Amino acid sequence: MISFGGLASGLDTQAIIQAMLSVEKVPINMLLQEKKKQEGKLSLVSTFKGLVDSLKSSADTLRTSEKFFAFKVSSSLETAATFSAGAGAEAGSHTLTVNSLAQADRWAFDGVLDPTVDLASLDGEQVDFTVNGTSYSIALTAADSSLNDIASQINSLAGDDVTASVVNVGTEANPSYQMVIASEETGEENRITGISSTVTGLTIDGTAPDVNGVSQSSNNVTVGTNAQALVDGLLVERSTNDFNGVVAGVDISLQTADPGTPVTFTVGADTEKVKENIDAFVEAFNGVVSFMNTQSTYSEDDGAGGALFGDSILRSVKNSMNSSLFNVPTADVMADTLGYSTLSLIGIKADNTGILSVDSSVFDAKFSENMEAVADLFIDSDGFDNGGALEGTYEYYVDTSADSGLADQLYRALDNLTGDIPDGAGGSTKALFDARDEAIKDRISTIEKSVESKQRYLEVFETALISQFAALENLMGGLNAQGQALTNGLAAFNN
Numbered sequence: 001m002i003s004f005g006g007l008a009s010g011l012d013t014q015a016i017i018q019a020m021l022s023v024e025k026v027p028i029n030m031l032l033q034e035k036k037k038q039e040g041k042l043s044l045v046s047t048f049k050g051l052v053d054s055l056k057s058s059a060d061t062l063r064t065s066e067k068f069f070a071f072k073v074s075s076s077l078e079t080a081a082t083f084s085a086g087a088g089a090e091a092g093s094h095t096l097t098v099n100s101l102a103q104a105d106r107w108a109f110d111g112v113l114d115p116t117v118d119l120a121s122l123d124g125e126q127v128d129f130t131v132n133g134t135s136y137s138i139a140l141t142a143a144d145s146s147l148n149d150i151a152s153q154i155n156s157l158a159g160d161d162v163t164a165s166v167v168n169v170g171t172e173a174n175p176s177y178q179m180v181i182a183s184e185e186t187g188e189e190n191r192i193t194g195i196s197s198t199v200t201g202l203t204i205d206g207t208a209p210d211v212n213g214v215s216q217s218s219n220n221v222t223v224g225t226n227a228q229a230l231v232d233g234l235l236v237e238r239s240t241n242d243f244n245g246v247v248a249g250v251d252i253s254l255q256t257a258d259p260g261t262p263v264t265f266t267v268g269a270d271t272e273k274v275k276e277n278i279d280a281f282v283e284a285f286n287g288v289v290s291f292m293n294t295q296s297t298y299s300e301d302d303g304a305g306g307a308l309f310g311d312s313i314l315r316s317v318k319n320s321m322n323s324s325l326f327n328v329p330t331a332d333v334m335a336d337t338l339g340y341s342t343l344s345l346i347g348i349k350a351d352n353t354g355i356l357s358v359d360s361s362v363f364d365a366k367f368s369e370n371m372e373a374v375a376d377l378f379i380d381s382d383g384f385d386n387g388g389a390l391e392g393t394y395e396y397y398v399d400t401s402a403d404s405g406l407a408d409q410l411y412r413a414l415d416n417l418t419g420d421i422p423d424g425a426g427g428s429t430k431a432l433f434d435a436r437d438e439a440i441k442d443r444i445s446t447i448e449k450s451v452e453s454k455q456r457y458l459e460v461f462e463t464a465l466i467s468q469f470a471a472l473e474n475l476m477g478g479l480n481a482q483g484q485a486l487t488n489g490l491a492a493f494n495n
Helices: 013-060 147-158 271-296 312-325 330-335 360-369 371-378 406-418 432-494
Strands: 071-075 081-085 092-100 104-108 126-131 134-139 162-168 177-186 193-197 227-231 234-238 250-254 263-269 348-350 356-358
Touching (some): 013 312, 013 406, 126 147, 134 147, 271 312, 271 356, 271 360, 312 406, 312 432, 360 371, 371 406, 406 432
Antiparallel strands (some): 081 250, 092 227, 092 263, 126 193, 162 177, 227 234, 348 356
């Protein structure tokens, strides 16, 4: 920037220029303030969507029987196996007798005195074996054929299927180093077969075990076998110690074999977990309501409570939540003789601000009395059926079946606000949150372009002002010089 101080005119030209520029900057500052406001909205929309997503996730844990009913497993002998229940589990008692655990196949080559001494006499001597249907041939050179070298090459070539290690089974004074090859997986189908060695100093008897899985070679230190157990009196065999799914929805991991000791394990409802899920749902619901309440408050002194005050996105979410949870048909309530048709009847009530609270004494009594009835209030027991409504219509998201379930209704309503919406033509349109997010970003982009345009104009305007005031200073300087010359001439004439 050219700097001058109005020496000729006596004017503070810098101050004048800055004042004129400040006036021109007012629209830019207003736009920047609007941009900051829109960025605040964008952040709030993102926060709001996160709260809605959390509520949708909580509703998802309650909307089907598989998810609503949490189960736990108790066992009469904890050391025999570990148990856990998941989706698909059903209450009931079962018996388990662990006959044998799964074993990994292991072979030990005959011992050598020094694992660092080369064992091959000629290049091309090799160790062969097959595992998991893959045959391996480890060809050696005489110069790199020590026990350590061979183990390393086996691990490099066949490390996905076996592990080779060198073990001293002798003493420090009288060592005997043996290379052990162990299958990575347990079970009969993962046995190491066809094991042999043409290496001069490395021997092994590769005779396979008999049909009963009994070792026929002293080098076959552990025969790969399946785990066997009696579950409810039925013999079950697996290649590993995991018996997951043998009992529907129950994961079983065998720990100790004891054929003479049957174990009783019982699958029962985990009522505490169900209550935790209900509490999490209420907490997530209240998080959304609290956010909406904060944004929607207004006072004469402080004005709007939040940047989203009056935004349609708040009304849409509120309407979806209320219609899903509290708009229970009158006929259903009238036909309810047990008191399980609404949230308030089971102890979950809303105050005048919309915040939910759980009356533990009422809820626990209802839950203990009839857990299935509580579940039926939340879950969709007969599946979702929109009656063939067309994509892109409101009816497409409405369940016309006899039982819809409050949690399922809420999940679908919120999903309609946060996901993509089918348009009926094979494509989709943006849902409420994504559309609002995009609109705000478009507004910010428009503001940024306008600011850039006005800033370019401001730079041109400033340059023009500097040139104009510089010209004024030159003109005033010339006039001042002429005036001074005239003054000087008149003084000389008078003298």
